[in-house]
Amino acid sequence: MPDQPPQATFTFRSDYLIGATICLATSLAASTVSIIRDGAPLTAPPWPANAIVLGLVAAWLFFIGLKGQRFAPTRLLGGLPFAICVIGHFFLWVLVAGTLPASDGSQLPTLVRKLGLSSPITSIPFNAALLLFLLNLGLATAGRITKLKKARLKFYVSHGGMWLLIAAGLLSSSDLERWELIVSEGDATAEVSNADGTQTRYLPFGVLLADFDIEFFTTQLTLVDVDETEIIWQKGEPLIDLEKGNIARIRGWELEVLESYEAAVPLGKTAYQPHDSPFAPPAAHLRATHLETGRTVQGWTTCGNDHVPTTTILAEGSDFRFAMALPRPKRFSSQVTILKKGEEPFPVKIEVNKPITIDGWKLNQLSYDETAGKASRWTVLEAVRDPWMPAIYVGLALLALGALMHLIDRVTIEKLTKN
């Protein structure tokens, strides 16, 4: 039994053929342009041109939705077969981008570099595929506006939201500013630079770093080879907290943590004592007993740093040493004072996942002096200005709302409608 009437099958096939041809031609044309431009990145027009473009395209789609549905090309470009073609077409470009290593392009084959695929968002063929996706999405949404129905609400919400999200995301890229701000404790600056340090600018306010604070998890035991050249602890083996009094077993040894200091300095050659210096690494005093032979080893271990050498304990008769893993940060934050002309300085705390917003700039906690660890005396913040954020958030909200409406609809529907 055929799935569809012969006429319908023929129409579908011709629609698919035209759709696939449009996608292929678009990819070829865009790739040619990209190669001629030697892989130069595509940039969106800046404000207000991008807003005008967005407005014009939206108006054009609305007009087509109202008036153009009687034209076969409009119906085809907003139809389901073309949707399947453009989704597949975009999928293939994302697949290429998803299997290539992200880099500055220098390590990639020449053709890949010339197609700009090391940075998909500025690649011409990638953006061309996205534009076809947007065209179909826009026409499909606008085409149904002529026949508004309550039952189609979730369609308008999810498709309209997706269109707004992608269109605003693409056009806003030239207005998005991301800068790094590096400041030392006690210093103030308004100067920010881009990630590779080639460009700088000044924020409309200054940032004074009052204090950088970092908290670590309890240090853990690791195992290294006898020559201390590599870590030989393996996934699946227990992670033992080096906390005073902790007793645990690993590789046939029972380990007891006799003492543990968050910060310590050597005391002679065989011991450590607690110290309040930020440059003092953690240290732990361990006793390990071999469960079969009863052999006991005892000693101090520290992960060390630039000021204190690493110390490990040889597990006699075994091919490894007990060692302390590098401490892992639990949270870090910057206590800063914002300095603005004509206003009283005010203190704020910036933490990972807890950014602050000042004069349209969002300040995120990005990094710190990782080699110094808790002795870090400077912080790296990211200053982000994204005037299109409300439009993109509306797109995201509509998309999420559409997803929820579809979810509720699917769970409550009794019988799937086949047509």
Add this chain to the structure above:
Amino acid sequence: MNLINIFPWVATVALATWTLGLIAFPKKRPVGIALLVLGTLSLGACLVTIWITLERPPLRTLGETRLWYSFLLPIAASIVCIRWKMVWPLYYAIPLAGLFITINLTNPESWDRTLMPALRSIFFVPHVLAYLLAYAFLSAAFAASLRGWRALPGSERSEQTLEFADRSVQIGFGFLTLGLVIGAIWAKEAWGHYWAWDPKETWALLTWLGYLAYLHFRLQHPLAAKPAFAFLGAAWIVLLLCWFGLNMMPIADQSVHTYTR
């Protein structure tokens, strides 16, 4: 005794009760249901124990996500089964959940307490759970495709299976979209931008596009059962590549999402 060490015992209990439950279900339904519920609840209790012991949500490593998946898959299948009065999905979903538990038993976790600062966010749990729920429903759809592939095209069995698969995909796709949106908002809050073309993000987008194409294909070809089942198989492979396969790809070390210690 560290309570977290009970995992192998709980996993064994879950595997045993699920097996006995599936055997008992056709003839002694209440006993079968009780055993299936007992196995699933024991996994849930184990997850709560791990959460409390680690003092963080156990959603960080691949093994932890597998454990959640094994817990959620029977629940997802049960929801669909109870809602639309079907029994057979349980016979696909529960063995699949059992397979994932077995993988965890043969690849023991180290149960790391640490959680990097970037993951300390209110978005962490909803983002990962939305994805795992999506994976559970989409896997149920894949299980349906295996059943449907063997059915005669146009038969009641084929149509019923396709209907189940469609509903599972529609629910799974909803969660997939929610996971994507929550992830984008989280990335904006934590790193300043919604999308960084991190390899995991790229493969999550590929998975989303794969199921988006499936949904449009189904609208256009409501009677084409075999191609739909083949489509589901291909989409599920993309999902698995996103979830596990990425860690084996050369680009894995460029991702902040490769859940390794």
